[in-house]
Amino acid sequence: MLEKVIVGSEEWCSFPSLGIPTMKARVDSGAKTSALHAVNIVPFEKDGEKWLKFDVNPLQNNGKTIKHCEAKMVDKRIVKSSSGSRESRYVIQTVLDLGGNQWEVEVTLTNRDSMGYRMLLGREAMSGRVLVDPEQHFLLGQPTTEKLKEYYNSSSVEKKGLRIGVLASNPELYSNKRIIEAGELRGHEMHFLNLKYCYMKLDANQPEIHYRGGRVLNDFDAVIPRIRPSMTYYGCALTRHFESLKVFSLNTAAAITQSRDKLFSLQLLLNNGVDIPTTGFANSPLDTNDLIKMVGGSPLIIKLLEGTQGKGVVLAETKKAAESVINAFKSLNANILVQEFIKEANGKDIRCFVIDGKVVAAIQREALPGEFRANIHLGGTASVIKVTAEEKRIAIKAAKAMNLKVAGVDIIRSDKGPLLLEVNSSPGLEGIEGATNKDIASEMIKAIEKQFKWS
Incomplete structure (x- = not known):
């Protein structure tokens, strides 16, 4: 029979196969599953098997000390936390060292910034091997400050290039994962920063941005805002605060804000000589007839100013239908744009991806058969297209007018020539x-490197 290790309610442990020399753990026999603090979790394949890359901050309240880890994924399961909330977590199997005793344990990966400990040791990992004396602490000893410095200030902790945060809402989104992957491959320290977990300290002498759990985020070199429409106000406020701390933002808060204001952005584009489909805007429903006539009559497009791409858009095929929709929106005090329908586009538009004043890629998007398409992209197929010099010029000019270093510029081909539909500040x-x-x-990361003259 194995001689059991006696531990207190908190102990120092290590994970040799992950390269983590020591970290403090909360010993909790009431918890079934063990959990390790991990961020920037990226699945990948190795020898035909599923593996995970992830970053661990092994020291509490220390975001600068980072271990870059890899481990084979054994499962992905729903775990119920102590607060009662359910979360889908990746599970790895790794070697735990507790007081010189080593054995393999299953550990779930989750962000534990808001918790008191970066590691939680649950009863499954302790079963048959450990006895817990909850009144005691550090029965297996604890490292001195000098020892911790030796562990974590050594060359084993790699100092990466720039410290870059991806400011977004969904870490599983393809775009966010790709940006983090590209930054890491180019030698930078990448962090996913969930907008909802960030909060600000406005102070004349010591302004700060904190992350859930109290971690201070002031030491970033750059942020890449990827703000969903529903988070525009808070996301832009947060981006502005980073800017006030002299953190470079790939797209500024001011540029994102004006790109999300449909009417203002169209006025700004027109003032910079960029052609758009003829568009009307009115306050009173009494002007509906002239508004319809102004944009060339039916069929026409009616767009809610507060709508996101593809939502709040109506195709009115007759004058009577247009009057009904416009008056219905006006009765709800909703602000709308009325826009000419470009029939000759035949359900197609062009997306030009502009980075730092250059069109780096372009695709043509075509609606599926029978799909409604109102001068905007709603889905369908995408294919490579060679854009004309004029279309490139319009895309670059539009991004510059909006002051966006990264933009998805949507263009439609018409009998009058290429017309600009929309400029997206967080293109997928x-x-x-x-x-x-x-x-x-990688082109987005290069735009940041250029700002810092990084090579």
Whole structure:
């Protein structure tokens, strides 16, 4: 029978196969599953098997000390936390060293910034091997400050290039994962920063940005805002605060804000000589008839100003239908744009991806048969297209007018020539990388490197 290790309610442990020399763990026999703090979790394949890359901050309240780890994935399961919430977590199997005793344990990976300990040792990992004396602490000893410095200030902790944060909401989104992957491959320290977990300290002498659990985020070199429409106000406020701390933002808060204001962005583009489909805007429903006539009559497009791409858009095929829709929106005090319908586009538009004043890729998007398409992209197929010099000029000019270093510029071909539909400040990468096989994510990282003259 194995001689059991006696431990207190907190102990120092290590994970030799992960390269983590020591970290403090909460010993909790009430918890079934063990959990390790991990961020920037990226699945990948190795020898035909599923593996995970992830970063561990082994020291509490220390975001600068990072271990870059890899481990074979054994499962992905739903885990119920102590607060009662359920979370889907990756599971790895690794060697645990507790007081010189080593054995393999299953550990789930999760962000534990808000918890008191970076490691939670649950009863499954202790079963048959450990006895817990909950009144005691560090029965197996604890490292001195000098020893911790020796462990974590050595060359084993690699100092990466720039410290870059991806400011977004969904770590599993293709675009966010690709940007983090591209940054790491180019030698930078990449972090996914969930907008909802960030909060700000406005202070004349010591302004700060904190992350859930109290971690201070002031030491970033750059951030890449990937703000979903529903988070525009808070996301831009947060981006502005990073800018005030002299953190470089790939797209500024001011540029993102004006790109999300449909009416203002169209006025700004027109003032910079960029052609758009004829568009009308009115406050009173009494002007509906002239508004319809102004944009060339029916069929026409009606767009809610507060709508996101592809939502709040109506195709009115007759004058009577247009009047009904416009008056219905006006009765709800909703602001709308009325726009001419470009029939000759035949359900197609062009997406130009502009980075740092250059069109790095372009695709043509075509609606599926029978799909409604109102001068905007709603889905369908994507294919590589050779854009004209004029279309490139419009895309670059539009991004410059909006002051965006990264932009998805949507153009439609009409009898009057190319017309600009929309400028997106957080364009997705999946469709354009898949169709063109170009590494767009790396081009975004290069734009940041250029700012810092990094090589």
